[in-house]
Amino acid sequence: xxxxxxxxxxxxxxxxxxxxxxxxxxxxxxxxxxxxxxxxxxxxxxxxxxxxxxxxxxxxxxxxxxxxxxxxxxxxxxxxxxxxxxxxxxxxxxxxxxxxxxxxxxxxxxxxxxxxxxxxxxxxxxxxxxxxxxxxxxxxxxxxxxxxxxxxxxxxxxxxxxxxxxxxxxxxxxxxxxxxxxxxxxxxxxxxxxxxxxxxxxxxxxxxxxxxxxxxxxxxxxxxxxxxxxxxxxxx
Amino acid sequence: xxxxxxxxxxxxxxxxxxxxxxxxxxxxxxxxxxxxxxxxxxxxxxxxxxxxxxxxxxxxxxxxxxxxxxxxxxxxxxxxxxxxxxxxxxxxxxxxxxxxxxxxxxxxxxxxxxxxxxxxxxxxxxxxxxxxxxxxxxxxxxxxxxxxxxxxxxxxxxxxxxxxxxxxxxxxxxxxxxxxxxxxxxxxxxxxxxxxxxxxxxxxxxxxxxxxxxxxxxxxxxxxxxxxxxxxxxxxxxxxxxxxxxxxxxxxxxxxxxxxxxxxxxxxxxxxxxxxxxxxxxxxxxxxxxxxxxxxxxxxxxxxxxxxxxxxxxxxxxxxxxxxxxxxxxxxxxxxxxxxxxx
Numbered sequence: 001x002x003x004x005x006x007x008x009x010x011x012x013x014x015x016x017x018x019x020x021x022x023x024x025x026x027x028x029x030x031x032x033x034x035x036x037x038x039x040x041x042x043x044x045x046x047x048x049x050x051x052x053x054x055x056x057x058x059x060x061x062x063x064x065x066x067x068x069x070x071x072x073x074x075x076x077x078x079x080x081x082x083x084x085x086x087x088x089x090x091x092x093x094x095x096x097x098x099x100x101x102x103x104x105x106x107x108x109x110x111x112x113x114x115x116x117x118x119x120x121x122x123x124x125x126x127x128x129x130x131x132x133x134x135x136x137x138x139x140x141x142x143x144x145x146x147x148x149x150x151x152x153x154x155x156x157x158x159x160x161x162x163x164x165x166x167x168x169x170x171x172x173x174x175x176x177x178x179x180x181x182x183x184x185x186x187x188x189x190x191x192x193x194x195x196x197x198x199x200x201x202x203x204x205x206x207x208x209x210x211x212x213x214x215x216x217x218x219x220x221x222x223x224x225x226x227x228x229x230x231x232x233x234x235x236x
Numbered sequence: 237x238x239x240x241x242x243x244x245x246x247x248x249x250x251x252x253x254x255x256x257x258x259x260x261x262x263x264x265x266x267x268x269x270x271x272x273x274x275x276x277x278x279x280x281x282x283x284x285x286x287x288x289x290x291x292x293x294x295x296x297x298x299x300x301x302x303x304x305x306x307x308x309x310x311x312x313x314x315x316x317x318x319x320x321x322x323x324x325x326x327x328x329x330x331x332x333x334x335x336x337x338x339x340x341x342x343x344x345x346x347x348x349x350x351x352x353x354x355x356x357x358x359x360x361x362x363x364x365x366x367x368x369x370x371x372x373x374x375x376x377x378x379x380x381x382x383x384x385x386x387x388x389x390x391x392x393x394x395x396x397x398x399x400x401x402x403x404x405x406x407x408x409x410x411x412x413x414x415x416x417x418x419x420x421x422x423x424x425x426x427x428x429x430x431x432x433x434x435x436x437x438x439x440x441x442x443x444x445x446x447x448x449x450x451x452x453x454x455x456x457x458x459x460x461x462x463x464x465x466x467x468x469x470x471x472x473x474x475x476x477x478x479x480x481x482x483x484x485x486x487x488x489x490x491x492x493x494x495x496x497x498x499x500x501x502x503x504x505x506x507x508x509x510x511x512x513x514x515x516x517x518x519x520x521x522x523x524x525x526x527x528x529x530x531x532x533x534x535x536x537x538x539x540x541x542x543x544x545x546x547x548x549x550x551x552x553x554x555x556x557x558x559x560x561x562x563x564x565x566x567x568x569x570x571x572x573x574x575x576x577x578x579x
Binding site: 026028032033034035036070071072073076118120121122123124125165166167168169186212213214217218222223224 | 456535
């Protein structure tokens, strides 16, 4: 059985992991084009987790970058950077008798940074969004033959969003900072993973995560990322 | 007794169901977030270009154009089965009605831009006449600038602010011309470009921090939704050139060239000679339409230090045109007047 079972209420454990990520990112920034820019991205991340009985704390941060192209017009490209940092606190609330499923509920603080530099656009070619969100989180885990399957869903409920001003040419102009909630800022983040202990205190995991977000007026932006990650973590 | 319980069987069956639900939710989210390519049929593209201009173009208060009327007039010419070439012409005609040289439409094969701001007027510039008859085919270069000292008067020609000049090149230039008794700066037919190049030259003419212009930026989608004007200052650089200066202009001096002439026109030792500049008092931005066409539009309004628009150009102190006879005779009366004024 994997080391993270959540079954031992006295069980405490720290772990640190490093990740390599790759996948696909698609974005539409309507200040520049209605066309989706789509392409591969790569990057890395770290994860720190603390398990104390039924309570799980996790901090993970990742960053990926690439040069997506305008769909159908591949000579138009954008340099894109996408990064997130999430602190998640989950409490195991249910483990049905005889079931290998665990259900956990909790909350998260999520940080998101998306930045785009459009090739061959004059004067105004940079855009970004930065958000800090309070989110609800739910996780479902399943243990089978030493492999831990998990799915974690996060839904930001209230956020502070920073974007450039409407006509700004300078990305550091942050006058457009505001508190937002659904539907002005809609985000859904999901991570599905498999992890297995390969030796005592050493774990290997594969995750598939997708992250969709949408910002409404005055600077509408939509982005979807699909990332696969390979992670190695060890107990501290 | 050890036996496989129904709960375990039930749990094992949950996994593929969970994965299927996950994939369904994922693809559902993709649709809900609408990240697919928009329609690129002629009607959709026309509406897109009109809307982008409606929300982002800064000059509606200056141009005598009713943009809503334009929609009605040009939209009636658009049909879903029209060719790309025909659509390009309709949209270009709509954009050209603004009479703004910064507004343009680019496709793989075509460019639509309003150029009557200079083509409808005398050219007032012939580089071959200057090179052969006034520079005698000799000059020095400092980066993109050519210059020569003629009878202790410096002549500088900067053909386009698209061509970058470094601080070092500017310093070398001004070191060379510092001892002259006057200076002629020829920016005729300079189509504009990088504003930092104009700034680098201008800074050598001021003795203290100077307010050179204001920029009005859009705050939102409303046609008259602007932030307060943002002042733009320049600091002096090097020993200032304070002797008489004549700046030569014509209608093809546009955009950053127009800004440069604005800066210079405020100095007491400067006289403008030639024809009024072509205008272009604003900063252009780009937009990529759903069919891959690229739109360029004016996104800000540049104002003089007196907060007046320079979109329609800057008038010279001395208006002189080069006639056909002058050209045939190999004369440039604008340049000749400049020499007369600095001597």
